[in-house]
Amino acid sequence: xxxxxxxxxxxxxxxxxxxxxxxxxxxxxxxEVAVHAGAPRGSLQHYFPGGKEQLVNExxxxxxxxxxxxVARFMEGMAEPTPGGLFAAMVRQWTDEYETAGLLAGCxxxxxxxxxxxATESTREAAAGAFATWTAPVAGALTDMGVPTERAxxxxxxxxxxxxxxxxxxxxxxxxxxxxxxxxxxxxxxxAVATGAACS
Amino acid sequence: xxxxxxxxxxxxxxxxxxxxxxxxxxxxxxxEVAVHAGAPRGSLQHYFPGGKEQLVNExxxxxxxxxxxxVARFMEGMAEPTPGGLFAAMVRQWTDEYETAGLLAGCxxxxxxxxxxxATESTREAAAGAFATWTAPVAGALTDMGVPTERAxxxxxxxxxxxxxxxxxxxxxxxxxxxxxxxxxxxxxxxAVATGAACS
DNA sequence: CGGCTACTATGACCACGGTCATAGACGGCC
DNA sequence: GGCCGTCTATGACCGTGGTCATAGTAGCCG
Numbered sequence: 001x002x003x004x005x006x007x008x009x010x011x012x013x014x015x016x017x018x019x020x021x022x023x024x025x026x027x028x029x030x031x032e033v034a035v036h037a038g039a040p041r042g043s044l045q046h047y048f049p050g051g052k053e054q055l056v057n058e059x060x061x062x063x064x065x066x067x068x069x070x071v072a073r074f075m076e077g078m079a080e081p082t083p084g085g086l087f088a089a090m091v092r093q094w095t096d097e098y099e100t101a102g103l104l105a106g107c108x109x110x111x112x113x114x115x116x117x118x119a120t121e122s123t124r125e126a127a128a129g130a131f132a133t134w135t136a137p138v139a140g141a142l143t144d145m146g147v148p149t150e151r152a153x154x155x156x157x158x159x160x161x162x163x164x165x166x167x168x169x170x171x172x173x174x175x176x177x178x179x180x181x182x183x184x185x186x187x188x189x190x191x192a193v194a195t196g197a198a199c200s
Numbered sequence: 201x202x203x204x205x206x207x208x209x210x211x212x213x214x215x216x217x218x219x220x221x222x223x224x225x226x227x228x229x230x231x232e233v234a235v236h237a238g239a240p241r242g243s244l245q246h247y248f249p250g251g252k253e254q255l256v257n258e259x260x261x262x263x264x265x266x267x268x269x270x271v272a273r274f275m276e277g278m279a280e281p282t283p284g285g286l287f288a289a290m291v292r293q294w295t296d297e298y299e300t301a302g303l304l305a306g307c308x309x310x311x312x313x314x315x316x317x318x319a320t321e322s323t324r325e326a327a328a329g330a331f332a333t334w335t336a337p338v339a340g341a342l343t344d345m346g347v348p349t350e351r352a353x354x355x356x357x358x359x360x361x362x363x364x365x366x367x368x369x370x371x372x373x374x375x376x377x378x379x380x381x382x383x384x385x386x387x388x389x390x391x392a393v394a395t396g397a398a399c400s
Numbered sequence: 401c402g403g404c405t406a407c408t409a410t411g412a413c414c415a416c417g418g419t420c421a422t423a424g425a426c427g428g429c430c
Numbered sequence: 431g432g433c434c435g436t437c438t439a440t441g442a443c444c445g446t447g448g449t450c451a452t453a454g455t456a457g458c459c460g
Contacts (some may be wrong), residue, residue, distance in 0.1 A: 008407090009284045015301045024315040026226025029447055042408050045449075052448065106314055112366050114306055114314045115224040117371045127372035157369065157378050158385045164368050165361030168310050172327035178357050189389045208437090229417055240438050245419075247437090252418065 001194035002153025009047045011037040016059040021108040025056055025123075040159050056112060057126040063108040071137040080146055083194045084187030085160050086138070091183040094167060109134075110164055117141045135160060147194050155190065162186055207246045211237040214260040216332025221308040225315035225323075227254055256312060257326040271337040281345055283394045285385030286338070286392040287359050291383040294367060295376045304371050309334075312366055335360060347394050355390065362386055 006014070015037035019028040029053055029125035029191035034041045048054045074089040075081055098104045109144045138156035143149055162182050201337045206214070215237035219228040230252055247331035248254045273288040275281055298304045309330045316323035338356035343349055362382050 021444075022318050022339075024224065024226060026224060027319065030449090040408050040410095059338045065336075073284045076354045103318070104219065106215065106317070108374070110310075111314045113368050113372045117306070118222050118303070119227065124372060124374065127428075131369050131372055132352075149239050154381045154385050157366070158362065161365030161378060161382050162358065162362045163365065165364035165366075166357070168313050168364050169331050169357065169361060172309070172313045172324060172331055174317075174324065174328075178361060181357045182332060182361050189393075190422060193389075228418090231417075239438095242438050337455075 005152050008037065008039045008043055010142075012039050012044065012047065013055070013058045013062050015039075016055050017063050018105075018109045020056065020059055020111050021063075021105045022089055024111045025120060045090075046165050053120060056120075057123055060109055060112045060123065060126040060130050061133075065131040067109075067130075067134040068137045071141055073133075073185060075144075083142055083145055083155065083159075085191075085192035086141055086145075087163075087190055088187050090163055091140050091166070091179050094163075094170070095179050104167075104174065104176070107164060107167060110168070117155070118175070131160065145194060147176065150192070155176070155193065159186070159190070206332065208239045208243055210238065211228075212239050212244065212247065213255070213258045213262050215239075216255050217263050218305075219307045220256065220259055220311050221263075221305045228304060240308070253320060253322060256316070256320075257323055258331050260309050260312045260323065260326040261333075264333040267309075267330075267334040268337045271341055275341050275344075281341070283342055283347060283390035284344055285353065285357075285391075286341055286345075288383050288387050288392055290359065290363055291366070291379050292389075294363075294370070295379050298376050302378075304367075304376070306371055307367060310368070329358065342394075345394060351393070354394065359386070359390070385386045 012033055016028065016033045019032060019036060030044055031041060033055065034044055044055070045051075048058075051059075070093065071086070074086055077089065078085050094104070109127050112123055113127045117127070135153065135156045136157060139152040141192075142152040142155055145165075147155060163179075166178040166182040170176055207269045212233055216228070216233045219233060219236055230244055231241060233255065234244055239352065242254070245251075245300060248258075250257075269270055270290075274286055278285050278289065280355070308329050312323050315325045317327070318324075335353065338359060340354040342352040342355055354397070363379075366378040366382040
């Protein structure tokens, strides 16, 4: 996964994100993270003196940056970009993963929110930050495609919400049905908005 | 919360759902459930010999039935029901809770999915079942409002996905912004579809 | 070489939590 | 009353997991 030659610290953050999105925060152990990253257990307390909380927060932030960066990739990959096309690409990343991996893991930010939002303030803030650093590029892409500025961020929030929710249902059903359905329904609506079609 | 006079068993299921949606499955202890339900600890193993797994599964199923039943209430409460109006009502239930409770808990089904989808098959199935028993009444309501039958279930999935995702973001941000935004954006789109407006 | 810093390595502590085992209380029914 | 099923009550076991403490290793600099 193109992670081979990063420092051990980044590998641990990456591994934490991977494990969290599969098993949730509570069920992910520090020892487990170390093993998954191929890193010594002692390095955890060395790089993350803040303990599990710090590790989780960094994993969440990492996931947010990753998701944000993907948006630019999706835009580059489209001949004639449209809002619906961008959304379809965002969804396809997940359906593709299901095809290849055979199993659908979740979003680490979602997992952190569900598990920590009420208990750990800093993690809640990290999750909010991650959503923000994900929403911004989406909204930016929308404006680049001609969506009015004041609609861009609301629509970006709608897109991410639908994706996260569909991902949840897809995991429960062990089936990409919800993801493809949401893409099939929402994408045309987004394009209709962008072309200024009659909505409201 | 109108739970006062139910049997102790149902109270425990209810309490489990409440605690799960706040702290997640992993962080919710059996002892904690018993205390919250005002029930003796020994009753847990008596009513739920299947242990925590059984309790969680029943809590998830209960939440699914509850959500499904709410749909009928929402329909009754609307003078001239529209898909967008139904969605707005579904969202409002959550924003109202935030106003009154001051804190936004999540959806127990979402929490169970995030925490157990990969580890506990039965819970994953319970979550899938819960989404199904929630989606069905929504789709039924849509058809009653004139939405073509083949579009009803996909749109219901879109509605629930958006709601779940927005709820996630709202929890992370400790703000109903995402919920109101999604309602404001998606509701008109849904009505446009229902009235057969130009979308795709 | 001595010492310092960065990192690795492991064992131990301790709290938490799910489960089991056992036994006590209540209430109906023969 | 004596019996039994339902429910309540509580203590104990044991695995798990986060954290702390303590060394050990490697490399650099003076």
